[in-house]
Amino acid sequence: MPTARAAALPHDLLARICSFLPPGDAALTVPRLSKAWAAAAAPRVADVRAEVAAALPHDLLARICSFLPPGDAALTLTEEQRWRAAARAAFHGDLAVLGWALPQLDAADALYCDAAAAGGQLEALQYARALGCAWCNRACSAAAEGGHLAVLQWGRAQDPPCPWDAGTCSAAAGGGHLAVLQWARTQDPPCPWSIGTCAAAAGGGHLAVLQWLRAQQPPCPWHEWTCVLAARKGHLAVLQWARAQDPPCPWNPTDCLEWASDDATAEWIRAQAALEGVEL
Template structure:
């Protein structure tokens, strides 16, 4: 690796691993002067080792590997989440482990090309309900549609609706419920919408026939915790119409 490239990689890792100077000074204050001189570079190296997977670009990963830094499935997950296909391909060639959360990370980041590449491998990177949930949580309808169009389709469950509602992604929620059969939902969908202060999502869910089930008390509490007075006010109005009380 050229020195300039290596220096750039070191800089990216250092930025992700940066330790506040005041914290480093406090650590060294408890050590004898000689020990402090040895501790600082060791501490910086340990922090850089922890940060390299989070940086997840190719140059930084190659530099980290050359220094003997460890990696695991989260390294692939970080590359997928950031859409760094070149880094992911290189990690695959180095036999870095991956798993269902790698596909979920790509879906959450909205990186369709990365997800398609993962699934095109032999054997394909495994996926599960978290992939659809990740796409829904990130509001990436095209990714979700592609995953469901595969044969067999990527599986989903009630968490897909919950995650779409949590992110306030009404279009995604409407699409998953319009499928045949519709993606299942439960009380968590309404609670997630209330928790996020997404009144339009909550109103739409409750306006369906039959309406999305809800726990009105949990929803009102969630809306209050989210500092969404408009959502809390609407929930109380619905409860009043039902003749109940909070």
């Protein structure tokens, strides 16, 4: 299995590599650097292990690596540790760590482009593609969900473009990113949408997005899950608007009541069902 020696890497880069490891992996890997590193790390690693379940991974990893002195032993990472480090580096836009990790990994895995797109890291995405990393429709969806329009535009401008599907529009709608959604729909051909797009907007509580979707010609399709997700997430105004349209959004009052997240929403569903002659 490939190894990277500490002496061949700047200490700050080595520390950053450690910081991208999950807490459990870091606790297992750091003591293997050398006896000196293991001795220095032991008290702090013990403390960190006790707090892993309650603390943020990045904070824990930074604490693990903050007290490590430089060493000259081999830093041996498993393949799983390397791809996790690469994915986290891509998400955070750390090109130095990404450049260290990617050449040792399977470029056919689209995970690294997905992570860069999700983090809005255009330079990291470009770097991953330059190194031959694959991508798929998840990259467009990840960029759309995060509202990273520049990343999405760059991906679609490539030859061939990064693939997309209805999940891209649904991700933008779910994230409330109307500008991203509008851009995607004005492309030639437009990015597909589906009944899941309205449902995603409703579930996210994004009434303006849902209104825009339904105002298009033809309107974005919707179905019962638009109402169910609005009820489930407690977005009563969204549910009320959907049912007030002509024709109203389809719904199943029983399902909506079952999934209602709060008393106000449940009370409105009961009252509305009674007006419609539906027994619950």
